[in-house]
Amino acid sequence: MSRPAHRRPECHKINKDLLVLTYGALVAQLCEDHEKDEDVNKYLDKMGYGIGTRLVEDFLARSCVRRCHNYSEITHIIAEVAFKMYLGVTPSVTCNNSSKNAFSLILDKNPLSEFVEELPAGRSSLCYCNLLCGIIRGALEMVHLAADVTFLQDRLKGDRVTEIGITFLKQPKERKSQRRK
Template identity: 35%
Template sequence: MSSSSKAQAGQALWSKMPKANAELFALTYGSLVTELVRDYEDPIEVNTQLDRIGHSIGVRCVDELLSKADLAGLGASSTMCANLRDTAEVVAKVGFRMFLGIQAEVGGFSQDQRSFSIYLQENPLSTFVELPAAGDDDYQYGAGGDDLRKLKYSNLYCGVIRGALEQVNLKVECNIVRDTLKGDELNEIRVELKEVLSDGAGDDYKEE
């Protein structure tokens, strides 16, 4: 399935999904992050907790994506995920579109084809959000005076991607490397394949 076909598939699935109010969605997520900040008083630990929550979500999302795509005759569980490049495009063009209604792009593949980037021009999680400037004393907290600039506000995405890909036997590491909340022009999630958990994913995923 071509890249444009995956984008069309994502749009078709998005049109069939129940819609939530975008502002309410952003505010609800913001409340979650705020509660974690208060509970842990450590931005690094908050990042870890967001990743864990996202992982649990991703495990469930992949089943829904594959089942709905198959019901729609899109063949997501077979031809759509023939190798890591195809899988990356399914995550970006089908997954992000289906569940969030946003356009994501894939690029930056490494020479060995084991890592890539997902680019987001828009981020529904960060609506209404502004992080403090680095070193702003008003935003230092916790015993160590940790700076909230260390917070990866949208780290939920990394967990979702990890959880989803683990369900198709791919162990990956995800990191947010660019963030519009920190002054970057776009959001970039870097994904690296660490291990194929079983032979079920096929030889195209393995190192040559």
Template identity: 75%
Template sequence: MYLGVTPSVSCSSAAGNEFSLILDKNPLVDFVEELPAERASLCYCNLLCGVIRGALEMVHLAAEVTFLQDRLKGDAVTEIGITFLRKAEDRKHKRNK
């Protein structure tokens, strides 16, 4: 939402704990022309993984967020894989009367 793009969602797990966000256009790529040869392993857009993981932690969801495809590495799209590490616990809130 903050980047001005809407990802498509692809569920790739029968267990329902894993899915991918696919970005056809990644605005962060516009700021990088070409990675230097000595920095070819650098994942410039890994910032997005940290933002998503941090947002999920804020709502108490532990997840592993990784890049599966990156346009800077020559892929057609940017794909971010998200795997939830454990189920969210149902918490019952008690009211004091």
């Protein structure tokens, strides 16, 4: 039986709740496997980095974003397009320094920690959503932008908001466009 020509193929998307619960189970397993929070944080960052290096191709193909000319534009694309596309939230963006290479993404609501009320006992150094930092860092690296991405504040640690800091490590090279005639 064939599908009518006017119907588009259905996109099978993972249920957000299933993703969040699966992520919670992953973090719980990592906490069982590793005694130190730093080891869990590194592992989550490494996993996120691998996801980010692969996800950037999908993002560029689906989002149709144009070339960015400064770090502010890049950070706004991450917040307004990528976070909305993949997590269904839009963090606010603030610039943290005068050289305009450090920004914060402020999440009023973090989908990955939606069903988590507090960190496990004895895990105060755990960065529960460190996967996000790795994803952002990996995606940026794939478009030749080195960045340091870390959690600055986390609601799970008693802060008012969740804040991810992005510091771009290299100044962009000014390119003069030359048209060939």
